[in-house]
Amino acid sequence: MHHRPNRGFDHAVPSEITPRSVYERRRELLKLMALGAGGAALSGWVARDAMAQAARPNKLAPLPGTRSTVPGAITMEKLTSYNDVTSYNNYYEFGTDKADPARNAGSLKTRPWTVAIEGEVKKPKVYDLDELLKLAPMEERIYRLRCVEGWSMVIPWVGYSLSELIKRVEPTGNAKYVEFVTLGDAKQMPFLGSRVLSWPYVEGLRLDEAMNPLALLAFGLYGEVLPNQNGAPVRLAVPWKYGFKSGKSIVKIRFTDKQPLTSWNHAAAQEYGFFSNVNPTVDHPRWSQATERRIGEDGLFAKKRATLMFNGYEAQVGQLYAGMDLKKLF
Template sequence: MLIKTGRDGYHHPIASEITPQAVYQRRRELLKLMAGGAAGAALAGWASREALAAVQRPDKLAPLPAQPSKVAGAMTMEKPTSYEDTTSYNNFYEFGTDKADPVRNAHTLRTSPWTVEVDGLVKKPARYALEDLLKLAPQEERIYRLRCVEGWSMVIPWIGYSLARLVERVEPLGSAKFVEFYTLADRATMPGIRSSVLDWPYVEGLRMDEAMHPLTLLSFGMYGEVLPKQNGAPVRVVVPWKYGFKSAKSLVRIRFTEQEPRTAWNKAAANEYGFYSNVNPDVDHPRWSQATERRIGEGGLFAKRRKTLLFNGYEPQVGQLYASMDLKKNY
């Protein structure tokens, strides 16, 4: 994300307006096919798109079966963003600040074995192996519309289940008001944490009622496969009505607290990133408007911008959580 932290004079690169690398790769492949007289077959619907993806992805990740979600508002008829775009245009600062850094650098991440510690104000603290987390609930496929503050968005078929299933299992105490999420911070496998761009480890948080909402997802996969490393493998949070930085990746700890957590971006620039970070087109970032967005994969810099929707279009499902709040003050 484009940010000036004020530390060491560091300025983040302006990456939000760069066309994803995968877009250029696909154009080159299409030109090759057209030169060989195969353009008609290559552009003939879904099968051709899958064939083209196979050219770019000789080795698919392990499959992760899923069923369409029955949670209200979870499914959408919007066309999913291509796998190539969603895996090559990412914010994962542990692997670099440029959008293309995670796909270049995340191969160093070791995801097995993996455990997630759940502690704090709960009756049943535990350390879960990834396999045990997967067993808590059957996977459900959900298509969400994630956005980030630079004004870009994607449609991703996530695989996972409502975080509420895990929360209920550990039985939070009555004094637990918030949930903290900790991302792995491993200097040996994450070159980005050697910088001072953020205070590591990356920490995010939700109010308890936000964490318990059925649309808040504990995700293990996308597009029918396990999560790619650059997208937060092997397990992450997805909060579809908030800006993308709220959805912590590569989780190693979930902690229940009474006090509002100090989150990574809020600590780095409190005047730009509030705790709630709900998608709200009426609240401008101090340095740009958030009233419109650009959908990744739809024409790059020349794509027609879309109107940003309040709560990312999930107002019917989540608006009641903030009915008594000033959404401009509590940004």
């Protein structure tokens, strides 16, 4: 996602009335606890409950996925509503206000669509979107998303591990980094002439980060194809990093031997490091990163929740950064 400082927002808080279905599931949980249900049965109940939340909104074409078995891929936290996920966005090519992308991204044409694989790979290729959709089985993964501005969401994505694509193109021994390039078409993106950033938008990962099974090539959310404002037709979802690391509407993936110059790192290196791992101990120069506000749950004046190291995915990704100074390499 593309970010700059958030100067506050006027965001409606959904009703706090508990739906009957949720109340009944809670009552079932209490019965299980009273009966001394085993841990496996209880965790299975919770998993089913979490997945039940991800009902299709019937807005766009269906894109189902089976429940992921990747460790850490399913958080049991309450999902952010589809309306919030699709109306509160950072996508500066369509405007810098959080509501702009939903208003303006209808001009984006997502078919035909190709993604070019270039650079240090043995099998460079231009993939058609339909080829990518069939490359690996689709999974549903419920990830926390933490944005550098201090807000967060819980989103049920649909896609597969980026590593599935990487293994097929066979990086050479020189490949150390992966660069992701977003579409840059002024005819489709009305704010591409702005000077907020240099265009097209570029992001990057180290190759070992890109190969981590949690790094997701995402094609949908809530059981449907991605809405334009959320990065249709294909984007990244890298849950342990701040949201702007997860490039949208990808048209090129390039494997390199040198660290890519990413858009926000180029625009303000002192504020946006290359790694940009969620780290509550490293403040942004203009605000703290120690706490966050969950969109749709935490009101503007409610007490903020504590931000977790690596956004709560430390067990799955912490080893990638062993021995690194994460305050210097932020």
